[in-house]
Amino acid sequence: MNAVADHDTAMVAGPVLGDGDFQFLRGFVYQYCGIALSEQKRQLVQGRLARRLRALGMRGFGEYCELLRRDPGSELDELSSAISTNVTAFFREAHHFDLLAGELLPRWLEQKREGGRLRIWSAGCSSGEEPYSIAMVLAEALERCGRTVDAKILATDLSPAALAAARKGVYPLERLEGVSPERRRRWFLRGEGEYAGLACVHPRLRELTAILPLNLLHEWPMQGPFDAIFCRNVVIYFDQPTKQKLFRRYARLLPDGGHLFxxxxxxxxxxxDEFELIGRTVYRKKPA
Structure with missing residues (x-):
């Protein structure tokens, strides 16, 4: 998930973010990231972007805003990473994975022909915990199925830093708290020596998962259809019109009966009105 945090534990002294520059940044972030920054976020934005100013050798926020005006694309990735906080965990909101493992995947795999196609999208994958959790459940379901199915998980995010962590797939052992002991043994490789205290995801999970950059407000290159889309703790930071547009776009990529988490x-x-609620924050696309 990409979300603007409510506080920064380390407030950084430096240039002051004035009214005019903050209003410009609010508009820029809303236009390009879809995130509505409230006035209460000013100190957070100032602290986060002060680090970026130092990296660029800039003396004030006016210079930074001028860079964004002159060449928005050149700094968009760094800006989104600077103001985003990625809050995630393995098997977060476990009831979603229980439904996936116990009901949905067995049904979908039963319906697929030999060599059939199954696709799941983790939209806002953060540092990878969500798509790798899906991959564990999917890999286990494929083994039980006993047939060859073309199954893949698409994992996307706006933040380059989050995507780099997801591609690396290496996590401190304490981050595996939500993973059962059996799954830890099965799907993680424990680091040794300089990697002590770390765990790396199993190659099988990487094989099932494609990790790519994507801004949800921009054009989407994928055509679908997806059997399920996970977009959890992302749209809460968008305004109502942006949410409505996003849900319409998701509906176009889901077949009748497809699921949105x-x-x-x-x-x-x-x-x-294109979806019906069937469980705790689980929606199913209605027939056309």
Whole structure:
């Protein structure tokens, strides 16, 4: 998930973010990232971007805003990483994975022909915990299925730093708290020597997962269809029109009966009539 945090534990002294520059940054971030920054986020943005100013050798926020005006694309990735906090965990909101493992995947795999296609999208994959959790459940279901199915997980995010961590697939052992002992043994390789205290995801999980950059507000290169889309703890930071547009776009990539998973504090209520709620933040696309 990409979310603007409510606080920064380390406030960085440096240039002051004035009203004009902050209003420009608010508009820029909304236009390019879809995130609505409130006035209460000013100190956070100032602290986060002060580090970026130092890296660029700039003396003030006016110079930075001028760079964004002159060449928005050159700095978009760094800006999004600077203001984003990636909060995630393996098997976060475990009921989603229970539904996937116990009901949905067995049904989908039973319906697929030999060599059939199964696709799941983790939209806002952060540092990889969500798509690798899906991959564990999918790999186990494929083994039980006993047939050859073309199954893949697409994992996308806006933040280059988050994507780099996801591609690396190496995590401190304490980050594996949500993973059962059996799955830890099966799907992680424990580091030794200089990698002591770390665990690397199993190559099979990497094989199932494609990790790519994507801004949800821009054009989407994929055509679908997806059997399921996970977009959890992402849309809560968008305004209502952006949410409505995003849900319409998701609906176009899901077949009738396809599933959309949202975060625990998110809802489609009043935002889309193309889905029906079938469980805790689990939606199913209605027949056309």
């Amino acid at each position: 949202l975060g625990h504090s998110e809802s489609m209520h009043g935002l889309s």
